[in-house]
Amino acid sequence: MFDLLYLVIAGVTMLLSLAAAGLVRYRVSQARKVPSRGGMTGAEAAALILRRTGLDDLRIEEHAGVLSDHYNPMTRTLALSHDVFHGRDAAAVGIAAHEAGHAIQHAQGYTPMWLRSLLVPAANLGSMLGPWLVIGGIVLGAVQQHAAPGLAWWLAAVGLGLFGLAAAFTLVTLPVEFDASARARVLLVEYGVIGRDEDATHVDRVLTAAGLTYVAAAATSVLWLLYWAWQAGFIGGSRDR
Numbered sequence: 001m002f003d004l005l006y007l008v009i010a011g012v013t014m015l016l017s018l019a020a021a022g023l024v025r026y027r028v029s030q031a032r033k034v035p036s037r038g039g040m041t042g043a044e045a046a047a048l049i050l051r052r053t054g055l056d057d058l059r060i061e062e063h064a065g066v067l068s069d070h071y072n073p074m075t076r077t078l079a080l081s082h083d084v085f086h087g088r089d090a091a092a093v094g095i096a097a098h099e100a101g102h103a104i105q106h107a108q109g110y111t112p113m114w115l116r117s118l119l120v121p122a123a124n125l126g127s128m129l130g131p132w133l134v135i136g137g138i139v140l141g142a143v144q145q146h147a148a149p150g151l152a153w154w155l156a157a158v159g160l161g162l163f164g165l166a167a168a169f170t171l172v173t174l175p176v177e178f179d180a181s182a183r184a185r186v187l188l189v190e191y192g193v194i195g196r197d198e199d200a201t202h203v204d205r206v207l208t209a210a211g212l213t214y215v216a217a218a219a220t221s222v223l224w225l226l227y228w229a230w231q232a233g234f235i236g237g238s239r240d241r
Contacts, residue, residue, distance in 0.1 A: 009227055013220040020209070020216040024067065027209040031091035031202035032083070037195040042084040042096030045193045049100040049184075050078075052191060058103055060085075069095050071102035073117065078103060090194065094203035097188050098210070101180030112175040123169035126162035133159025134228045156232040163228060167221035170214070177214045181207035 040048070043060050050058050063069065063079035071078050078099045084092045105113045137156025185204060188194045194203055229235045 005227065009223050013216075013223060016216040016219060017213075020213040023209045024206075024213060027202075027205045028067065028091045028095075031094065031206045032087065032089045034090040034199050034202045035088055036090055036093045036193055036199050038093075038193045039088055040093060040193055042080055042087050042092035045093040045188065046078055046080065046096040046100045048191055048193065049097055049187050050103060052187075053100075053104055053107075055100075055103055055107055062086075067095075069099050071099045071106070073102075073106045076103070076106075090199040090202035091206050093188060093193050094184060094206045095210075097184035097193070097203075098180050098207060100187075101183035102176075104183060105176065105180060110176070110179065112172050112179070116169060116172045116176055119165060119169040119172060122162070122165040124166075126164070126166035130159045130161075130163025130166060131224070131228060133162065134232050135159075138232055156234070160225070160229055160232065160234060163225055167218075167225045170218040170221040173214050174211075174218055178211050181211055 036045070038045075043062075046060050047056070050056055050060075057076075059075070059077045061077060061079055062085045063081055065081050066083070067081060069078075069080050069084050078096070080096055080099065084095045086092075102113070134156050137152045137154075137159060140155060141152030184207060185200075188203060189196060189200060194200050226235065
């Protein structure tokens with residue numbers, strides 16, 4: 001059956017994702033034209049921050065890919081892409097400092113980061129299986145309205161619960177990412193890696209744009225969760241499918 005709401009949500013969430021990703025690429029390209037005041041590479045800036053915060057035993061290594069920088073708490077490694085690892089510009093030091101911020105969160109037992117790590121397995125499972133279980137419950141309820149209404153309800157409920165965990169993961173990610181960026185801004189200025197003028201402005205723009213990608217992801221997850229809850233009749237009353 002033609003579902004206009006499904007198409008609207010799919011279109012809106014796709015546009016949100018594309019707009020956020022496009023803004024990141026634009027802000028990074030602009031920031032790469034602005035040298036950092038201290039002349040450090042991204043790797044050197046991250047090393048300075050980790051050393052000053054007592055985390056100089058962590059590894060910093062070059063990682064293949066573009067804008068694929070991340071901190072791995074399992075191996076205690078900062079993986080920086082080529083342009084960030086070697087770059088001596090506002091984008092490179094900003095992104096590297098952001099990842100160092102995650103390492104500091106991990107070392108300090110930052111609660112949202114711990115919770116996000118706890119949600120990873122359930123979120124992966126929920127994003128893959130959740131919608132399909134909801135669809136299965138809807139279909140079963142429509143085909144066997146009198147034979148197995150309880151089974152259909154439980155199938156949809158389990159699917160929504162799993163998908164809800166995936167949505168919760170994206171929401172918990174928001175404070176983790178914004179806090180890491182806030183730490184990066186403060187420490188870069190405090191340690192003299194950037195000044196308080198043009199390079200600081202571009203660092204702020206890059207980190208803000210990166211944060212918006214996580215806002216878009218969270219909004220997408222919540223919209224789809226509400227959509228499937230409505231389809232299954234958990235909000236807005238029971239639906240005849």
